[in-house]
Amino acid sequence: MKVRFDMAAWQMRCWPLLIGIWALGFLLVPNAVLAHKVTIFAWVEGHTVFTESKFSGGRVAKNARIEVYNMAGDKLLEGQTDEQGKFVFQPPQPEALRIVLLAGAGHRNEWRVAADEFGDGATATPTPQPVVPAAPATRDALSTDAHRPDVSLPAGELQALIERSLDKKLAPILHRLGTVDTGPSLSDIIGGIGYILGLVGLAAYLQSRRKSG
Amino acid sequence: MHISEGVLSGPVLLTGGALAAAGTAVGLKKLDYDRIARAGLLSAAFFVASLIHVPIGPSSVHLILSGIVGLMLGWGAFPAIVVALLLQGILFQFGGLTTLGVNTMIMAAPAVICFYLFGRLVHGRRAVALPAAFACGFVSILLGAVVAGAALMFTEENFLEVTLLIVTAHIPVMVIEGMITVFCVAFFRRVQPDLLPGARTADRATLQERKET
Numbered sequence: 001m002k003v004r005f006d007m008a009a010w011q012m013r014c015w016p017l018l019i020g021i022w023a024l025g026f027l028l029v030p031n032a033v034l035a036h037k038v039t040i041f042a043w044v045e046g047h048t049v050f051t052e053s054k055f056s057g058g059r060v061a062k063n064a065r066i067e068v069y070n071m072a073g074d075k076l077l078e079g080q081t082d083e084q085g086k087f088v089f090q091p092p093q094p095e096a097l098r099i100v101l102l103a104g105a106g107h108r109n110e111w112r113v114a115a116d117e118f119g120d121g122a123t124a125t126p127t128p129q130p131v132v133p134a135a136p137a138t139r140d141a142l143s144t145d146a147h148r149p150d151v152s153l154p155a156g157e158l159q160a161l162i163e164r165s166l167d168k169k170l171a172p173i174l175h176r177l178g179t180v181d182t183g184p185s186l187s188d189i190i191g192g193i194g195y196i197l198g199l200v201g202l203a204a205y206l207q208s209r210r211k212s213g
Numbered sequence: 214m215h216i217s218e219g220v221l222s223g224p225v226l227l228t229g230g231a232l233a234a235a236g237t238a239v240g241l242k243k244l245d246y247d248r249i250a251r252a253g254l255l256s257a258a259f260f261v262a263s264l265i266h267v268p269i270g271p272s273s274v275h276l277i278l279s280g281i282v283g284l285m286l287g288w289g290a291f292p293a294i295v296v297a298l299l300l301q302g303i304l305f306q307f308g309g310l311t312t313l314g315v316n317t318m319i320m321a322a323p324a325v326i327c328f329y330l331f332g333r334l335v336h337g338r339r340a341v342a343l344p345a346a347f348a349c350g351f352v353s354i355l356l357g358a359v360v361a362g363a364a365l366m367f368t369e370e371n372f373l374e375v376t377l378l379i380v381t382a383h384i385p386v387m388v389i390e391g392m393i394t395v396f397c398v399a400f401f402r403r404v405q406p407d408l409l410p411g412a413r414t415a416d417r418a419t420l421q422e423r424k425e426t
Contacts, residue, residue: 037306038217108217184264188304193257195300200253207246 283324
């Protein structure tokens with residue numbers, strides 16, 4: 001009997017405190033988002049791989065170790081992120097890559113780059129240099145409308161041109177994708193609390209059965 | 214303080230898992246009827262606290278609340294923290310499923326140790342109780358950093374270096390957790406001293422023992 005009374009009194013008095021803690025959590029969530037997850041994001045432009053690493057919460061992962069592996073598991077190269085959490089490298093071959101970020105103290109994450117993210121020639125020839133000198137000429141030809149019908153580009157060159165301009169246009173979008181932080185949503189938080197309260201109910205039920213049974 | 218998936222070696226993960234399972238078993242055994250609701254509420258508070266980002270210091274850290282959880286639950290901290298960590302892993306991608314055991318040891322073991330170190334002191338004179346409460350919050354994080362360093366020393370070369378890194382990163386959190394614990398203890402001393410470990414709970418335990426014999 002006494003125990004029951006204590007329970008009730010305790011609940012009455014502690015609810016404000018606990019609700020206060022929760023409310024504090026909710027208030028801080030939108031501003032601070034969250035901490036303690038490290039993410040790496042990589043995208044390919046031509047044959048160069050750009051990576052950006054940061055902790056969730058927006059803080060960049062400075063001077064963190066990066067290791068690049070191929071799909072066979074061989075380490076191709078390693079390096080360190082700079083002051084902006086960036087690391088840029090050119091893989092020896094355009095192939096599927098696994099980029100592992102080790103930000104110290106148990107923080108680790110990885111990002112996979114698929115082979116087809118590398119532009120044309122990725123599968124055929126790893127050296128795209130013949131395309132480069134042709135670029136200004138074709139651009140000029142395109143900009144002067146009068147000559148348009150005369151322009152006939154070799155298929156490979158046209159494709160390379162498209163790839164390059166797409167890379168240029170998409171770079172900011174890809175960059176933005178990397179900076180968008182999808183932290184836990186409110187439904188995740190409420191769902192988690194709901195789970196815990198559900199478990200409390202289950203435990204209390206089992207205990208009460210044991211008591212009466 | 215959550216260690217990510219894929220950082221630790223198999224034996225470390227297994228050891229952590231086994232110890233955490235044992236701790237959880239003890240905790241569940243000690244979790245009697247009137248402590249279930251308390252454990253659930255503290256588990257929920259722990260779950261949400263990880264979203265409160267502390268933007269001070271060199272790295273990315275968040276509140277943990279292991280001190281107050283240990284103080285209020287004793288061994289019950291194990292089941293409360295394991296549930297919260299599991300949900301954080303699933304919903305927030307903090308830590309991971311394979312590292313659940315190790316992460317439980319990082320946060321629940323210090324909670325139980327702090328319960329034994331400071332549990333009795335918080336019932337004493339105010340001049341003793343409040344510093345003890347601060348130390349409880351502070352030391353729980355400090356010990357957590359030491360356990361994390363011990364887990365990481367098998368993969369990251371140097372125990373002292375890693376531990377120092379984690380400790381320095383968590384100094385602001387230690388101070389804040391100390392203050393939160395002081396606030397909670399002061400609050401409970403005023404409204405419901407029964408909830409704190411110490412005098413009256415001990416009386417109740419001895420009464421029960423006498424009843425049983």
